[in-house]
Amino acid sequence: MKYNPPEIRTVEVTRYVTPLREGGSLPAIVEADDDFLYVLKFRGAGQGVKVLISELIVGEIARALGFQIPEIVFATLDEAFGRTEPDEEIQDLLRASEGLNLALHYLSGAITFDPVVTTLDATLASQIVWMDCLVTNVDRTARNTNMLMWKKELWLIDHGAALYFHHAWSNYEEQAKKPFAQIKDHVLLPQASELDAVDKASRAILTPERIQAILAAIPDAWLTGVESPFETAEEHRQAYATFLETRLSHSEIFVKGAQHARKALI
Template structure:
């Protein structure tokens, strides 16, 4: 497990390489001034900054839990960057995304995880199902696993569809106690036979202190926009912290829901 305090580097985008047309966030492969390639998610995409917040929070939670996660970086997009882009749709996206965006290291040569080809053991499957139940990740299905095989290891990617409660913040304290019904569609659910042991271990790692360290990484400007129902960035962070405090305290609810969903499959 990763016990270091999380840190996020900031790089500058220097070259737009190619769009990735999958999903609603319209990501792209870009080159940064450190000469590495990244998958960039734009703040100006239709789903907005909340996708970047979810990507950051859940990605760093997954890293703390010991999963392989591509390095997450803040990516600064200069206002002049999109002026020479010939595609009008991309140019509009670049203009709407000036400032701080989020990227993850591009795993060159990685292949999409295929459950038919690669067998995942029950311990690892249970850990992934537990994480996705905790953060309400709707996007780890057989159709779109959001997992890659790279250098013979399993890597988790793309967590922007998690934390769907924060798109409205309606009754969020009650939502924190609810089971995650969509876990029934999880690609690894059939192998997840060790959820109770995983629950105990996961809660020992995701302590309030560790969660607050991760929440502290979120830029203030992402938390004080027009979509925020909170007066300050710190109040916004504390709401996330309280959500996870409640959800982890009632983890038996989403664990039992996952176990029940698994029983209906076998």
């Protein structure tokens, strides 16, 4: 089956509302020309466009798997923003982020998921654990769940720390075949008793064609330049495809790793 790339809108940032200082990359709440609020991830932050690429790839993988994800948009930042901001640190960040950035719809009134207050069923917990193993997401712990409850539904957010292999690109094909050791700290691992069933169902959804369609949505400009270890955007894009498709075809490795980590907990 042929899949088309996700339809991702482009908005223009019209107002910088407030910084979100929970993370080192200083994301911010902004308003765009469609009058909606977004959480903006800056290309000029410490880890550059790699965080934006992770947000886009993993967010759309999560959406394909049926999870609730805030709408992802491309957000254009005009050079004028850097001139009026009084905070020098934020001013530098704005200037370094002129052009195309990534933003996610701001879920106003959402509350942080608390595993003590809300218990997820085994299948949903297993689905989230499985996906985080696939994309090597280190950021779904009890300390920082990166899940929200909004309108009585669970939403997954903040996937910039996933796909951490792309910060070096060393032996990435071999890394794709390894278990995910950090899964031992996953906030939902104790409830994830259905990993075998979830593995089969999830792999059926994430076909090579669907992976390729998701990767096609990455702007070429984010895949070229000084940060890219590859000569062309397409070569860079296909390296992500190789990692994900290899990891999917060897999913029994990270599934068994997660199951062993779970046995050590319960």
